[in-house]
Amino acid sequence: MARAATTSDAFNAVAEPRRRDILNYLAMQERSVSEIVDAMEMEQPSVSKHLKVLKGVGLVEVRRDGRQMLYKVNALAIRPLHEWTSTFERLWKHQLLRIKERAEARTT
Amino acid sequence: MARAATTSDAFNAVAEPRRRDILNYLAMQERSVSEIVDAMEMEQPSVSKHLKVLKGVGLVEVRRDGRQMLYKVNALAIRPLHEWTSTFERLWKHQLLRIKERAEARTT
DNA sequence: TTGACATATGCCTATATAGGAATATATTAA
DNA sequence: TTAATATATTCCTATATAGGCATATGTCAA
Numbered sequence: 551m552a553r554a555a556t557t558s559d560a561f562n563a564v565a566e567p568r569r570r571d572i573l574n575y576l577a578m579q580e581r582s583v584s585e586i587v588d589a590m591e592m593e594q595p596s597v598s599k600h601l602k603v604l605k606g607v608g609l610v611e612v613r614r615d616g617r618q619m620l621y622k623v624n625a626l627a628i629r630p631l632h633e634w635t636s637t638f639e640r641l642w643k644h645q646l647l648r649i650k651e652r653a654e655a656r657t658t
Numbered sequence: 659m660a661r662a663a664t665t666s667d668a669f670n671a672v673a674e675p676r677r678r679d680i681l682n683y684l685a686m687q688e689r690s691v692s693e694i695v696d697a698m699e700m701e702q703p704s705v706s707k708h709l710k711v712l713k714g715v716g717l718v719e720v721r722r723d724g725r726q727m728l729y730k731v732n733a734l735a736i737r738p739l740h741e742w743t744s745t746f747e748r749l750w751k752h753q754l755l756r757i758k759e760r761a762e763a764r765t766t
Numbered sequence: 767t768t769g770a771c772a773t774a775t776g777c778c779t780a781t782a783t784a785g786g787a788a789t790a791t792a793t794t795a796a
Numbered sequence: 797t798t799a800a801t802a803t804a805t806t807c808c809t810a811t812a813t814a815g816g817c818a819t820a821t822g823t824c825a826a
Contacts, residue, residue, distance in 0.1 A: 583774090594774090
């Protein structure tokens with residue numbers, strides 16, 4: 551079997567760096583496709599395709615404004631990723647604590 | 659061009675559900691490959707390959723113990739994902755607040 | 767209606783897998 | 797040394813893109 555589809559879930563969708571770039575850009579405010587194209591320095595069809603994937607997994611929402619399509623982030627769709635990573639927070643804090651302890655042991 | 663390599667970074671590595679399963683399992687404690695195979699109900703070569711990818715991006719660490727290889731999570735490698743998602747936390751809290759406000763407005 | 771502007775979609779190609787099967791490598795016990 | 801156990805690697809295949817290019821669709825202005 552091949553790799554999982556990027557459209558399958560938010561984890562796959564944000565695995566693509568350009569899509570994270572787009573989400574970062576949209577985090578500031580709602581933007582039209584052409585604004586994204588200018589900011590990202592990507593081809594317009596490429597941006598439209600990435601936006602389609604992001605929309606497919608609910609990471610962005612769109613509304614039409616005349617000839618323009620205005621996209622914005624749906625941050626709630628990112629929360630599951632945040633929660634998954636949070637389950638490891640206890641572990642890395644423990645790691646950092648041990649690193650700190652070792653550093654102090656050396657200085658003492 | 660094709661899709662980015664899963665070995666390129668942690669974002670790509672955790673995009674694969676089976677690899678997240680493995681990380682979740684290892685979060686509890688260090689495990690040998692065969693323990694992972696039994697727990698995940700996957701073929702051994704498949705597990706070894708996923709572990710190789712995880713190791714490649716620093717998400718797990720290994721040590722040998724006789725004939726066994728013991729893998730454990732390197733939680734610090736997950737922190738960048740957590741931090742990236744955190745940049746959207748303000749936004750989804752705002753969303754939730756608005757949802758709550760609307761709900762209250764209806765009941766009032 | 768026609769032309770221009772803003773986006774989306776279709777087509778094609780190169781590439782990177784995941785999984786299955788078979789096999790190689792490493793380590794320990796007899 | 798040899799057999800057995802534990803993992804890793806190789807080979808092969810089906811599949812899912814991302815990006816480039818051309819083109820279709822949608823909307824507004826004249």
